[in-house]
Every structure is written in structure tokens, then in C-alpha cells.
Amino acid sequence: MTLNASDKVFLKERLERxxxxxxxxxxxxxxLLPLLHELQDAAGYVTQSGMREIADLLGITPAEVLGxxxxxxxxxxxxxxxxxxxxxxSLSCQLYGADVLYRNLLAHFAVAxxxxxxxxxxxxxxxxxxxxxxxxxxxQIDYKYFEFLDPEKAVELLEDVRNRGLSIVHEERGSVNxxxxxxxxxxxxxxxxxxxxxxxxxxxxxEGHG
Amino acid sequence: MAELVLTRxxxxxxxxxxxxxxxHEMEGYQGLYRAVREMTPEQVHAEVKASGLRGRxxxxxxxxxKWGFVPKDIFPRYLVxxxxxxxxxxFKDRMLMERDPHSLVxxxxxxxxxxxxxxxxxxIRGEMGHAYERVVRAVExxxxxxxxxxxxxxxxxxxxxxxxxxxxxxxxxxxxALLSSLAGYRGWPRLRPPFPAVKxxxxxxxxxxxxxxxxxxxxxxxxxxxxxxEMGTERSPxxxxxxxxxxVNRPGNYEIELGTTFRELFERWGQGVRNGGRVxxxxxxxxxxxxxxxxxxxxxxxxxxxxxEGSMLGSGAVMVMDQDADIPRAVWRLVKFFAHESCGQCTPxxxxxxxxxxxLERMLDGHGRPQDxxxxxxxxxxxxxxxxxxxxxxxxxxxxxxxxxxVWSTIRLFPEEYKRLVTGAHTSLASSAPAGAExxxxxxxx
Numbered sequence: 105m106t107l108n109a110s111d112k113v114f115l116k117e118r119l120e121r122x123x124x125x126x127x128x129x130x131x132x133x134x135x136l137l138p139l140l141h142e143l144q145d146a147a148g149y150v151t152q153s154g155m156r157e158i159a160d161l162l163g164i165t166p167a168e169v170l171g172x173x174x175x176x177x178x179x180x181x182x183x184x185x186x187x188x189x190x191x192x193x194s195l196s197c198q199l200y201g202a203d204v205l206y207r208n209l210l211a212h213f214a215v216a217x218x219x220x221x222x223x224x225x226x227x228x229x230x231x232x233x234x235x236x237x238x239x240x241x242x243x244q245i246d247y248k249y250f251e252f253l254d255p256e257k258a259v260e261l262l263e264d265v266r267n268r269g270l271s272i273v274h275e276e277r278g279s280v281n282x283x284x285x286x287x288x289x290x291x292x293x294x295x296x297x298x299x300x301x302x303x304x305x306x307x308x309x310x311e312g313h314g
Numbered sequence: 315m316a317e318l319v320l321t322r323x324x325x326x327x328x329x330x331x332x333x334x335x336x337x338h339e340m341e342g343y344q345g346l347y348r349a350v351r352e353m354t355p356e357q358v359h360a361e362v363k364a365s366g367l368r369g370r371x372x373x374x375x376x377x378x379x380k381w382g383f384v385p386k387d388i389f390p391r392y393l394v395x396x397x398x399x400x401x402x403x404x405f406k407d408r409m410l411m412e413r414d415p416h417s418l419v420x421x422x423x424x425x426x427x428x429x430x431x432x433x434x435x436x437x438i439r440g441e442m443g444h445a446y447e448r449v450v451r452a453v454e455x456x457x458x459x460x461x462x463x464x465x466x467x468x469x470x471x472x473x474x475x476x477x478x479x480x481x482x483x484x485x486x487x488x489x490x491a492l493l494s495s496l497a498g499y500r501g502w503p504r505l506r507p508p509f510p511a512v513k514x515x516x517x518x519x520x521x522x523x524x525x526x527x528x529x530x531x532x533x534x535x536x537x538x539x540x541x542x543x544e545m546g547t548e549r550s551p552x553x554x555x556x557x558x559x560x561x562v563n564r565p566g567n568y569e570i571e572l573g574t575t576f577r578e579l580f581e582r583w584g585q586g587v588r589n590g591g592r593v594x595x596x597x598x599x600x601x602x603x604x605x606x607x608x609x610x611x612x613x614x615x616x617x618x619x620x621x622x623e624g625s626m627l628g629s630g631a632v633m634v635m636d637q638d639a640d641i642p643r644a645v646w647r648l649v650k651f652f653a654h655e656s657c658g659q660c661t662p663x664x665x666x667x668x669x670x671x672x673x674l675e676r677m678l679d680g681h682g683r684p685q686d687x688x689x690x691x692x693x694x695x696x697x698x699x700x701x702x703x704x705x706x707x708x709x710x711x712x713x714x715x716x717x718x719x720x721v722w723s724t725i726r727l728f729p730e731e732y733k734r735l736v737t738g739a740h741t742s743l744a745s746s747a748p749a750g751a752e753x754x755x756x757x758x759x760x
Contacts, residue, residue, distance in 0.1 A: 128476045130390075130433070131516055133498035137481050141440070162498075175500040175657075176481035178440045190441070194402040195601065196559035196633055198647050232484060232651050233402035233601075234441060237559035237631070238566040247443040 114143055114154040115161060122161060132162055140173050149180040177231075184227035185220040187270060189262065190244040193230050196237035201254070205241055206230055208255040209262070225266050239279060245270055249279040317545070319533045319553050320526065321569040324413040332448050334455040337416040343461055345532035349424045350469045353535075358428035362531070364539030366551040371396055371487070371524030372600065372629045374550075374617045381429060383511035384519045391519035393426050393434040394510075395528055396492055397449075400439055400484040402601040402651055403631030406555040406567050407525040411438065411445035414529065415452035419475065421528035423461060424535050426473045429521055433474045437492055440480040450477050484655040488711045489522040491657065502657050503711035526555060526630075546572035550616045550627075560596070560634035561588045570615070577611040580634060591636035595727065599628030601648045602716030604703050604723035624703045625723075641731045645720045646674040652717030663714030666697040670721055682736035687725060694718035 115122055122139060126132040136158065143154040150173050152166075159166040173179045180188075191209065193202040210228060213221050220227040236242040239251025243258065248270065250261060265273045323340050324331040334342070349358050363378030384391055395418070399407040411418060422434045436453075438446045453475050456462045464472045478496060485491045486501035493515050495501040514520025530552065534542050543551045550572040559565045562584030570579065580586070580593065587593060593608045604625040606613070613623055620627045635644060653667035670693055677686055691701070698705040698715035701722045705715035725732050 131497065134478075134496060136498035137495070138479060141479055141481065172498065172500055176440075176483050178482035193647070194651060195597075195644055195647050196403055196565075198644065199560050199633070199635065199639065231441075232654060233400060233404070235399050235405040235408045235439070237403050237405050237557060237633070240559060240565070244441065247441055249444070 112157050114146060114151070115157045118142065118146070126162075133164065136162060136164075136169065136172055137176070140169075140179055144179060149183050186225050187227070187245050187265065188247075189226050189228050190231040190234065190247070191228065191258075192232070192234040192236070192240075192242050192244075194233035194237075196233070197241040200240045202241040205253060205255045205258050209258055212259045213262070226262065236279070242279075245274070248274045250274075250277060251279050317553075318569050319542075319545075320410065320414070320417070320529050320555055321567070323417070324409075331413050332415055332452065334416060334452070334459070337414075341532075341536060342416055343420050343456075343532075345535035346420050346423050346427075346461060347467050349427050349535050350467045350471050355428045355430050358424060358535060361534055361539040362428065365530075365534045365542035366539070366549070367527065367530055367534065367542065368550065368617060369524055370526035370530075370554065370630065372401065372602070372626075374627065377523065377527055380511065380523075381425075381521055383509060384429060384521060385512060388519050389430070390433065391429060391431045392515045392521070393422060393429055393431045394489075394493065394496065394515060394520055394522045395422060395434065395436045395525060396487060396489065396522055397436055397438040397442075397445070397525045398480055398484075398487040398492060399442075399525070399629075400487055401629040401631055402648060403557060403559055403597060403633045404600055404629040405557050405559075406630060408439075408442050408445050409555075409567050410525055410529050411442065412448050415445075415449045416456065417529045417532055418449065418525055419452050419456050419462070421531035422475060423456075423466065423473055424531045425521075425523065425528060427471055431521075432472055433476070435496060435515070436475065436477045437480055437486070437496055438477065440482050446477065446479050453477055483657075484651075485657045485711070485713060488713070491711070492522060493520065500657070502659055503713075505710055547614070547616050549618050554615070554630055556583075556615065557629075557631045558584050558634070559631070561591065561636040561639065562586065562634050563588055573614050573616055575612050575614050576606075576632070579615065579632065580611070584634065587634065587636050589636075591638070593634060594637045594639055595635045595641060595724070597631065597633040597720075599626045600631040601651060602626075602712070602719060603628045604719045605727060607727045621704070626703070641724050641728045642674060642735055643678055645724050646671065646678055648720045649674055649717055652713060656713060656717075660709040660714060662697045662708045663717065666693050666714060667717040669693045670717060674721075677732075677735040684736050686736055687729075687732055690721055690725065694722050 125138050126135040129135055139158045140150055144150050147154055155169045156166045159169045191206045193206055213226060215221050215228055218229055234242055234244055236249055236251050241253050242249060242251040245265060327336045330336045359378060359381055367377045368374045369377055397407055397411060426434050436449060438449060453462060462473060462475050466473060480486055483501045486495045488503045489510055491501040491503040493510060496515060510520040510522055512519060546552045553569050553571050555567050555569045556579060557567055558579060562580055564585040568583040595605055595607050597603055598606050598620060606625060613619060615627060617627045649670045653671040656663045656667050658664045673686060673690055694701055697708060698718045700706050707715050
């Protein structure tokens with residue numbers, strides 16, 4: 105199905121940008137994922153009409169676009185809240201109580217996994233390893249990292265984001281340069297802690313917040 | 315100890331290591347100029363071979379040998395860099411892309427020169443927004459001063475770099491799945507051969523290398539392969555970033571010489587087990603690796619030794635669990651990961667991983683049956699016959715067999731933890747007890 109120009113809500117103002125993305129690749133089909141990202145950034149989710157526009161542009165069928173988009177967890181096929189909260193519960197985070205943290209968050213905001221709060225601010229999802237295991241437990245808000253959490257801190261963090269907005273809270277409390285800075289050889293040479301009688305307490309983790 | 319190849323810059327310049335100015339002040343792009351101005355592509359390739367560098371993505375295949383599989387006379391050929399880091403416990407490539415993106419860009423340019431490729435792609439995990447932005451910025455900075463583009467360094471070598479944002483699918487870290495995804499399709503692995511080196515992206519010869527692998531190239535080109543080979547062990551040369559997490563006092567990414575023992579990693583770098591505890595179990599090389607108990611603490615971090623010990627160094631992710639860790643619960647979480655990430659093409663993996671997850675979940679929920687351990691072994695055996703390592707495979711890619719490794723390795727190491735689940739006295743998944751708490755009904759030292 106060919107779309108009329110007037111139907112092209114997504115690409116109307118982005119055609120030049122879309123063509124620039126296509127030119128990065130020897131085969132324009134490679135632009136499919138980047139274009140879906142553009143669509144999601146613009147519309148908040150991957151819309152049916154937007155997928156038809158992308159199909160039209162790339163010369164593939166809408167079914168091929170949907171069939172590809174639905175394979176990837178980042179592409180949301182339905183509207184989500186203002187912020188996407190992705191809580192890692194994978195092993196390294198689980199060892200620091202991430203499952204309790206997540207249950208507590210859902211209870212506090214009275215919402216279920218993969219659902220949006222009544223005020224439309226947060227959509228929650230449980231995710232696989234977010235690659236911040238040195239700062240476990242961690243979560244991402246709109247893919248920005250927050251580490252070294254606990255159940256209370258996580259609730260308070262989200263309330264803070266709801267009140268003051270994500271960018272300011274991330275600047276103050278988020279991980280800009282993650283993960284934990286590596287221990288230097290000089291620090292290491294201060295002396296080992298034998299496995300079985302580690303002298304350091306939890307404070308090492310507190311201090312390590314980078 | 316050995317010189318730091320990969321993390322020196324971010325330690326020396328913690329506030330701007332990712333900028334071109336800082337990188338220039340730390341020998342930045344000297345390796346590239348040395349390569350394109352003073353060496354032939356064959357000479358660069360020879361240095362990489364001499365370094366003995368083995369791929370840092372998981373399989374540990376010698377990089378120079380992999381490059382040698384590209385047919386001599388077929389052009390164009392592509393370099394694709396795998397930045398789809400998602401193996402649970404692994405967080406080193408994100409650090410490299412965020413803090414040292416120019417070493418990645420320089421490594422790519424050097425590698426493209428050696429491979430005679432004029433177009434490289436960096437496939438970055440979509441959830442790593444910050445890493446993506448830093449790498450895009452680094453490529454732009456490098457392009458602005460002529461490192462990327464036409465006639466690099468006044469030579470006739472030209473190279474384009476495209477940064478590609480992925481969209482959330484662990485399986486795309488498998489190289490054939492990654493190439494499908496990069497071409498704009500579902501991330502489905504395919505059978506090899508043909509190997510990507512012969513028929514890869516757009517059916518052209520393609521080398522797929524890991525981010526950390528690439529970041530070694532500037533050093534190897536500046537200092538020579540022989541100097542690199544002097545570090546580490548004979549068959550696992552160099553340094554490597556280990557992602558240490560779990561119950562240690564100081565989790566983090568540590569660049570250390572291969573050949574160091576796990577005990578030393580936990581004691582010196584990890585600063586011991588939290589609360590003065592002891593190691594009960596550890597995952598030596600990512601979620602796909604068979605587990606070890608404390609009897610393996612003195613095994614060296616060496617790819618071949620790990621293989622002989624029945625596991626692998628894999629992606630460099632080491633996860634430590636102390637005496638209070640609930641082993642079946644931890645294993646269930648990894649199995650859940652594999653069940654979620656199965657691409658669905660092969661029945662043994664798609665159905666088997668789900669079965670493993672459901673059986674373990676039922677056991678942890680208090681409905682374990684005496685025959686469940688046999689059932690777990692049976693399901694594992696259907697996915698990976700024989701339950702050995704390296705695993706036999708009934709599937710296109712290794713994801714299915716990987717799902718079984720935590721299960722059978724821990725039932726063998728910690729049978730009493732599983733037997734507890736089939737006799738009734740244990741914690742429940744739905745309880746509010748934090749992971750690692752003493753299971754209900756079992757009183758310590760009673």
C-alpha cells in the first residue's frame with residue numbers, strides 16, 4: 105500500500121534525516137533499526153502508521169517492519185509513560201536484593217510489571233543485565249543509569265524524578281561515567297584482603313559511588 | 315605487575331579521557347599513523363599475530379588467525395565491532411566506550427588498514443545511550459581532523475565508520491545474529507559455515523571483533539606484538555579487563571595480567587568478601603560458564619586452564635557469591651535470562667530453557683518433587699547431550715547449551731541445596747526475604 109504524502113506524519117519533516125541515515129549503509133535495509141529508533145523518539149512508541157511510512161521508504165512490507173521491530177525489546181508497540189523505568193534483576197543485582205527492590209517499587213507506585221502508573225509518569229519493566237554490575241543494584245530511567253540503590257533509595261529517587269524532572273536528578277545522582285572507576289595498581293598495593301576475613305565493610309561500596 | 319594497556323588513560327584523566335584533546339596527549343592516534351605511514355597492511359597483521367591476542371568477546375579465538383580467514387581477493391570486506399555487551403555480569407565494553415572511545419576508533423582504523431577494509435560498523439547495545447553518544451562524538455572528532463574519511467594521514471588509505479544503535483536483544487551478541495540485525499532483520503543466528511570471514515555482512519567477507527579486542531590495537535601497533543606477548547601467560551597473553559561483581563567489597567572493572575588467580579582477583583582487587591565472609595561459589599566467565607566452588611580459587615585466569623577445569627573465561631565476567639547465597643535461586647535467575655533471550659528458532663533451546671525456568675521456579679515456590687533433579691538433568695541433556703564443557707549442541711548457536719551450564723554444574727557442586735527444595739524446607743520466591751537470606755526452616759548452627 106502506498107501512502108499519500110499527507111499521511112506521512114512521521115517522515116514529512118524528517119525525510120532528509122531519514123535519507124542521510126540510509127546513506128550510511130551500503131544497503132538501505134540496514135537503516136530499519138535506526139529509523140525505528142527515530143520513530144520511537146518522535147512519537148513515544150513505534151506507531152503503526154510510522155511503520156508503514158518506514159516500509160514505504162525502504163521498499164519493504166509493513167509486515168516485515170513489524171516482524172523485525174517486535175523482535176527487539178526496546179521498541180514499544182504501545183504508548184508508554186513519560187519515563188521508562190528499567191529495573192535490572194539479573195544475577196549481580198539479584199545478589200544485592202534487586203527483586204525485593206523491584207517488588208517494593210511496584211507496590212509503592214501501585215502498578216504491575218510492564219504497566220504505566222495512573223498519572224502516566226512511569227512505565228516499569230524488569231530487564232536483563234544492564235551492564236552496571238559493579239554498581240548493583242541498578243536501574244535505568246530513559247536509559248540513564250542510577251546505581252548502588254536499595255529499596256528505599258529507589259522509591260525516593262523516582263519520587264524525586266517525578267517532582268524535579270529527570271535531567272536535574274540525573275545530573276545530581278546518576279552515574280555519568282559508569283561503571284565504578286577501576287582500582288588503581290597503587291590502591292591495590294595498599295594491601296590485599298584475604299578471602300574469608302575481608303577487613304572492609306560496606307563503606308567501600310558507599311565511597312565507590314562514581 | 316604489567317603495564318595497563320586499556321585503562322591507563324581513564325585512570326590518568328578521569329575527567330576528560332574520552333575527548334580527542336586528552337587522547338592526543340596520551341599517544342593518541344600515533345599507532346594509526348605508525349601503521350598507515352610506516353607499515354604495510356601485512357606487517358600490521360603480522361604484529362597482531364605475534365601479540366597472540368585472543369578475542370575478548372567470549373570465545374577467545376586468536377584475532378590474527380581470525381583475520382587470516384578473509385579471502386585475499388574479495389572486496390569490499392567489512393569490519394564489524396561487537397559492542398552489544400549483554401552477558402550478565404559483563405560491563406567492561408560499556409566502560410571502554412564511555413571512557414575511552416578514541417582508543418576504540420583508533421583500533422578500528424588500524425584493523426581496517428590491516429584488513430584492507432574501507433568501511434567499519436560499530437554495533438552498540440541500544441540501552442547504552444551514553445556509550446553510543448560518546449562513540450558517535452569520538453568518530454565525529456576523528457573525522458574532523460582527518461583520521462576518518464579519505465586519504466588518512468596523507469596516504470591513500472580511506473576508511474568510513476558507521477555507528478549503529480541496536481535495540482535490545484542479547485542474542486545479537488552472537489556474530490551471525492549481529493550481522494542479521496545490522497542488515498535490518500531479526501537477530502537470528504544462522505548455521506556456520508559459511509563463516510562471516512567468507513560470507514558475512516551483505517554476503518561480503520566480514521570480520522567481527524569485540525570492543526576490548528579493538529582497544530588493544532593502538533598499543534600493539536605502537537609497541538609491537540612481541541612486547542604484548544611478554545605480558546600474561548604464553549597462550550593467554552596480555553592484560554584483560556575482568557568485570558568483578560557480586561559479594562565482594564569492591565566490585566568493579568579491573569585490568570589485570572592473565573595468569574593471576576581468582577583468589578588474588580577477589581582478595582586484592584575485590585578487597586575480600588563482604589562482611590568478612592567466605593566464597594561459596596563463583597561464576598568464572600559470564601552467565602554461560604559452568605560454575606566453580608571455593609576449591610577452584612587458586613585456578614589462574616587463563617583461557618586454556620579454565621577450559622581444562624571444565625569452564626571458561628568467557629566474557630571476563632566474574633560473579634562471586636558468599637556463604638549465604640541461595641544457589642538454586644541464583645541459577646533460576648540466569649536460566650530465566652536465557653529463556654527470555656532465546657531467539658526461538660531451535661526447539662531444544664526455545665522449549666528447553668522455558669522448561670528449566672519453570673521447573674526451578676516451581677521448586678523454589680515450594681512444590682519441588684523428588685524426581686525434579688532427574689527431570690532437570692534430562693531437559694539439560696536434551697539441549698546439550700552429555701552435559702560436558704565445551705558443550706555438545708543441538709541448536710544453531712550456543713545459547714541453548716549455555717542455559718544448561720549453570721544448572722548441571724551447580725547440581726553437581728551443591729546437591730544438598732537442591733535436595734532441600736524437593737523435601738520442603740526452603741524459602742519461597744514469593745517471600746519477602748532478600749536474596750542471600752537464610753532459608754526459612756533452616757537454623758544456622760542449630
